[in-house]
Amino acid sequence: MTKKYQIEIPKAALEQTDFQPGDHLALSVNHKQIDVRSARVIDQLPQIVFWWYALPAAVVTLIFYAFFCQRNAVHPIPLTGSDYSLANGTMFLGVISGLVLFITTFIVEKVKKTGPTKDFYWRSLPPLAIACGLIMVFSFSAFFWLLGQMFANASFDLYTTTVFAFVIFAAVNYVMINLAMTLTSGVVTNLLTIMIIGGMLFSMLTNSSRDWWKHNFSFLGTAENSASLQFNVTLTFSGLLMLTLVDYLFVNLQKRYRGWQVLTLRWLLYMLSACIASIGLFPNDPQFHILHDRVSMWLVYIMLILIVLVRWLLPEVTRQFLILSYVMGALMGLEYIIFKLSNYLSLTAFELLEFGLAFSWLLLLLQNIENLARFGHNLFLVKITPVEDKTK
Known part of the structure; x- marks a missing residue:
C-alpha cells in the first residue's frame, strides 16, 4: 500500500527561495493547501x-x-x-x-x-x-x-x-x-481600511458640532467643523494609498493576465482612487460645492460601472462574487429610490449606508485582485508522484 508521495519542485520556483537540495523543510496543511517552509521557526519571522x-x-x-x-x-x-x-x-x-x-x-x-x-x-x-x-x-x-x-x-x-x-x-x-x-498587499489593504474607518470615526468624535449628522456626511469636511482637517486629510491620503495598492497589484496581475479588460479595470480603479482623494481636496464648502458634488457623482458612477462590468473585467471571477456584487448593487439602487421617493432615510443615513456597501464591495474586489496577483505570476505546475514503500 502506497503511503508516501513525492513532489517535484521546478527549478524556477526553487531559485526564488533560500532552500538548498538536501535541506529539511516543514510541511503544513492549511485550508486544503500545502505550505512548505523552513523547519526553523526563527527563519519564518523577521529578524529585528x-x-x-x-x-x-x-x-x-x-x-x-x-x-x-x-x-x-x-x-x-x-x-x-x-x-x-x-x-x-x-x-x-x-x-x-x-x-x-x-x-x-x-x-x-x-x-x-x-x-x-x-x-x-x-x-x-x-x-x-x-x-x-x-x-x-x-x-x-x-x-x-x-x-x-x-x-x-x-x-x-x-x-x-x-x-x-x-x-x-x-x-x-x-x-x-x-x-x-x-x-505586503494584504497589509496595505488593512492600512487602507484602518485609515478610512479610523479617520472618519476620529473626525466624528472630535468635531465641534454634535449635531453634524443632521446635515450630511460631507459636513465633517466643511469649515464649520473643527475636525475638518482630519477628515479631509484622511480622504486625500486614503485615495493616494489606494492608488499605491492598485499600482502594486496590477503590475503583478498583468504578468499573467493581459488584455484591454484588465487595463480597463486598472484605470477605473485609478479613477476611483482619484475621486476619493479629490473629495478630501475639495470639501463641501461654498467655493468648492459644485466641484465636490460632481466628484461625488463621478465616484458613484464609477462604482456602478465596476459592479456592472466586473463579470468581464475581472479575470477568473467567481459566481459567488458576481452574485454578491449584483446584490450589493441592487441594495444601493434600492436605497437611492427609497431616499428619493420618501422621507424614511435622512441624507446622512443614506450616505453612510451607501458608503458602507460601496466600501465593503471595494475591499472584496481588491481581495480578489490580490489573490490573482499573488498566485498569478508565482504559480508553478508540480507533479505529485506516489513512492512505493520498499520496506515491505
Whole structure:
C-alpha cells in the first residue's frame, strides 16, 4: 500500500527561495493547501535586532526628558489634558521616530532586496509613510483617550514619565520596523481600511458640532467643523494609498493576465482612487460645492460601472462574487429610490449606508485582485508522484 508521495519542485520556483537540495523543510496543511517552509521557526519571522528599536527609543527619550526637565522641573506631568502632557509628548516624538525607522527600513529592505518590500515601487513610499503616520496619530489619540477615561487627572513625576515614554517609543519603533519588513498587499489593504474607518470615526468624535449628522456626511469636511482637517486629510491620503495598492497589484496581475479588460479595470480603479482623494481636496464648502458634488457623482458612477462590468473585467471571477456584487448593487439602487421617493432615510443615513456597501464591495474586489496577483505570476505546475514503500 502506497503511503508516501513525492513532489517535484521546478527549478524556477526553487531559485526564488533560500532552500538548498538536501535541506529539511516543514510541511503544513492549511485550508486544503500545502505550505512548505523552513523547519526553523526563527527563519519564518523577521529578524529585528534589539538595538534597532531600543537605541532610537533611548535617543528620543533623552530629547523627551530634556524638554520636560527644562519646561516642568517641579510639578508633576499630567497623563492627558495638557499641551505638556505625556500623551502629547509621546505622540509628537513617537510618530517622528516611528516614521524615520519605517522609511529607513523600507529603503534598506528595498536596496538589499531581502523582503516583500522589494516588490513595491519607490513611488509607493511617500503615501505609505503618510498613511502610517496618520494611523499612528489616530492610534495614539484613541489609546490616551482611553487611559484618560480610566485614570482621570492622573499625573506622574518626571522620572516615571520618562520611563513610560521609553517603553512607548520602543514599542512604536518595533512595530514600525516589523511593518516595513513584512509589508505586503494584504497589509496595505488593512492600512487602507484602518485609515478610512479610523479617520472618519476620529473626525466624528472630535468635531465641534454634535449635531453634524443632521446635515450630511460631507459636513465633517466643511469649515464649520473643527475636525475638518482630519477628515479631509484622511480622504486625500486614503485615495493616494489606494492608488499605491492598485499600482502594486496590477503590475503583478498583468504578468499573467493581459488584455484591454484588465487595463480597463486598472484605470477605473485609478479613477476611483482619484475621486476619493479629490473629495478630501475639495470639501463641501461654498467655493468648492459644485466641484465636490460632481466628484461625488463621478465616484458613484464609477462604482456602478465596476459592479456592472466586473463579470468581464475581472479575470477568473467567481459566481459567488458576481452574485454578491449584483446584490450589493441592487441594495444601493434600492436605497437611492427609497431616499428619493420618501422621507424614511435622512441624507446622512443614506450616505453612510451607501458608503458602507460601496466600501465593503471595494475591499472584496481588491481581495480578489490580490489573490490573482499573488498566485498569478508565482504559480508553478508540480507533479505529485506516489513512492512505493520498499520496506515491505
